[in-house]
Amino acid sequence: MSKEEKLNDDLIFTCPDCGKHRLECCEDGAYSSEVIGIDEEGDFDYGEIDASGIVVRFQCLECGFILTRKFEGCGEYDITNVEEVIKWIKENCEQPESYIGHRGTDDNADS
């Protein structure tokens, strides 16, 4: 399947702290990988797969803001599950009306 087609379904992460759009998946041990595509159905694309498979948190790649969820009576915990990430993004990140094509595949814009 082509990447261009897939992009249509992608959600955009926007960091509430720094406003950037890069999400990182941190895993047990020294592993982490950038999440480059977030499908509403929970199909994530990762930049590099060298992970342990045990997710410990999702965070902003730029500033380290950690995605958390609060439950009444249960305090706050770090989100580790893709469905929670999708919920979080829908609740916390505005999706532009026409975000199709917004995400580029090259990274030479800011570095």
Ligand SMILES: [Zn+2]
């Ligand atoms: Zn940030």
